[in-house]
Amino acid sequence: MGELMAEKHITDAIVVHCIDFRFQKYINNWISENIGEENYDRLSIAGSVFDFETVFKQVQLSGRLHEIKKAIFINHEDCGAYGTEGNKERHAADLCAAREGLDERCARDLAVELYYLHLDGEFERVS
Numbered sequence: 620m621g622e623l624m625a626e627k628h629i630t631d632a633i634v635v636h637c638i639d640f641r642f643q644k645y646i647n648n649w650i651s652e653n654i655g656e657e658n659y660d661r662l663s664i665a666g667s668v669f670d671f672e673t674v675f676k677q678v679q680l681s682g683r684l685h686e687i688k689k690a691i692f693i694n695h696e697d698c699g700a701y702g703t704e705g706n707k708e709r710h711a712a713d714l715c716a717a718r719e720g721l722d723e724r725c726a727r728d729l730a731v732e733l734y735y736l737h738l739d740g741e742f743e744r745v746s
């Protein structure tokens with residue numbers, strides 16, 4: 620029993636994205652095509668990386684529990700959590716800051732992918 624309880628459940632990635640209902644079908648399709656069906660942890664939170672401290676804790680947990688190798692952060696156009704400040708430059712800056720935060724503070728060496736999701740469903744890679 621104890622051994623069963625201690626068994627590790629391992630997955631590849633954590634995907635972090637906004638709660639906004641308008642984007643869920645795009646995100647679901649993108650995940651299916653790019654990650655698979657059962658290879659990821661998923662965090663849905665208003666603004667995605669907007670509240671980085673909360674996101675950071677969840678990524679840490681995901682790493683500890685499931686040994687993820689990669690974090691994928693998806694911010695989107697017209698995000699209510701950002702309001703009028705949510706232009707593309709701000710989203711890109713926050714996404715890059717989130718990656719730097721992970722690089723500096725996360726005990727795990729994670730690959731990080733950043734995306735800006737347009738209203739029409741286009742995923743734009745942020746580098």
Ligand SMILES: [Zn+2]
Nearest residue numbers: 637639698699
């Ligand atoms: Zn949003």
